[in-house]
Amino acid sequence: MDSKRIVYMDHAATTYVKPEVLEAMLPYFTEQFGNPSSVYTLGRKSRSAIEEAREKVAKAIGALPEEIYFTGGGSEADNWAIKGAAFANRAKGNHIITSKIEHHAILNTCEFLEKQGFEVTYVSVDENGVIDLEELKNSITDKTILISIMFANNEIGTIQPIEEIGRIAKERGIIFHTDAVQAIGNVEINVKDMNIDMLSLAAHKFYGPKGVGALYVRKGIRIENLIHGGGQERKRRGGTENLPGIVGLGKAIELATADIEGHNARIRALRDRLLNGILEKIPYTKLNGHPEKRLPGNINVSFKFIEGEGLLLLLDQSGIYGSTGSACSSGSLDPSHVLLAIGLPHEIAHGSLRLSLGDKNTEEDVDYVLDVLPKIVQRLRDMSPLYENFIKGGR
Numbered sequence: 001m002d003s004k005r006i007v008y009m010d011h012a013a014t015t016y017v018k019p020e021v022l023e024a025m026l027p028y029f030t031e032q033f034g035n036p037s038s039v040y041t042l043g044r045k046s047r048s049a050i051e052e053a054r055e056k057v058a059k060a061i062g063a064l065p066e067e068i069y070f071t072g073g074g075s076e077a078d079n080w081a082i083k084g085a086a087f088a089n090r091a092k093g094n095h096i097i098t099s100k101i102e103h104h105a106i107l108n109t110c111e112f113l114e115k116q117g118f119e120v121t122y123v124s125v126d127e128n129g130v131i132d133l134e135e136l137k138n139s140i141t142d143k144t145i146l147i148s149i150m151f152a153n154n155e156i157g158t159i160q161p162i163e164e165i166g167r168i169a170k171e172r173g174i175i176f177h178t179d180a181v182q183a184i185g186n187v188e189i190n191v192k193d194m195n196i197d198m199l200s201l202a203a204h205k206f207y208g209p210k211g212v213g214a215l216y217v218r219k220g221i222r223i224e225n226l227i228h229g230g231g232q233e234r235k236r237r238g239g240t241e242n243l244p245g246i247v248g249l250g251k252a253i254e255l256a257t258a259d260i261e262g263h264n265a266r267i268r269a270l271r272d273r274l275l276n277g278i279l280e281k282i283p284y285t286k287l288n289g290h291p292e293k294r295l296p297g298n299i300n301v302s303f304k305f306i307e308g309e310g311l312l313l314l315l316d317q318s319g320i321y322g323s324t325g326s327a328c329s330s331g332s333l334d335p336s337h338v339l340l341a342i343g344l345p346h347e348i349a350h351g352s353l354r355l356s357l358g359d360k361n362t363e364e365d366v367d368y369v370l371d372v373l374p375k376i377v378q379r380l381r382d383m384s385p386l387y388e389n390f391i392k393g394g395r
């Protein structure tokens, strides 16, 4: 290894906690530890801290504070939204529409519901990962109670036409949920303007702590309660609140949404430099996801003739952290369901790499990756029988 440099480019998997966020959280582990349900001063201070965080989350997405429920992360918010809406609206119908490229927190929840007698339509996407709106409209029946389409994809970064989907759902009186875990801090979101009825978010994707998130539920939308217990979260999710986590979420979302444009411009410039360099320096490489409508920090590329796992290992040895497929499906040898849904053949999907840039990445990081990555890809190709055949065949 020619360097001790560490380049973290896996912000779509998780982020570090910003110092300001950690600082805001710390008192709530120590002096300010009171139970928010206690009526004495110490408890009431905790209660105000939670309500302040709720206001911050609401403000960030254009919702009302009483429409925000804190959860134990993004997966929990997704589970609650889907199961909660399905079970509460069963009398109206049993049909749910989602997409083929959702996070497993949505897909596996839908599969569970299929076993409970619900019917689920998984709408296709085009080669850029954009939802087929015609197919979405055509799959609506008078039994459809819920549409859940993610705001931005965690693997390929494609941003969906959320406003249009919101309009379609609203016109037909169908509840619309979006998993916005990747979008917060990267896209301006206003749930009222976009006709979003429910929205999931998770703090650790925007420089907040892990294990805390939120579900926005528009006033008047009926969903089943999540945890039966105490009166917390307006009796819908019982259990003593994750006080420091919630305070951290509030601070993190405030910081992440303060200057989305400025943040995006900086990250996008770095991303484009890295992406253009990769495409220039490494032949037989394809960008996955939409060329423009994508998250500012996201790169997802497929290198022909190699395996993503080998690539990650060699990158790791050089101090570069990225991912292949999605972190959640590591351990499985199936290629990513997202890459298959955009039409990549198995062997190409296997040779894919996601690099997701964040706040602390620098031009030096980009230069370092552009120095190391082409050599590693070439080294792997030199060992690949597929590449050998291809080169021989070409001659």
Ligand SMILES: *Cc1c(COP(=O)(O)O)cnc(C)c1O
Pocket (backbone or CB within 6 Å): 012, 013, 072, 073, 074, 075, 076, 078, 103, 105, 150, 152, 153, 154, 179, 180, 181, 182, 202, 204, 205, 211, 213
């Ligand atoms: C990370 C992620 C989740 C899961 O969030 P957790 O907080 O890890 O449970 C859900 N959806 C998307 C799109 C994600 O990127």
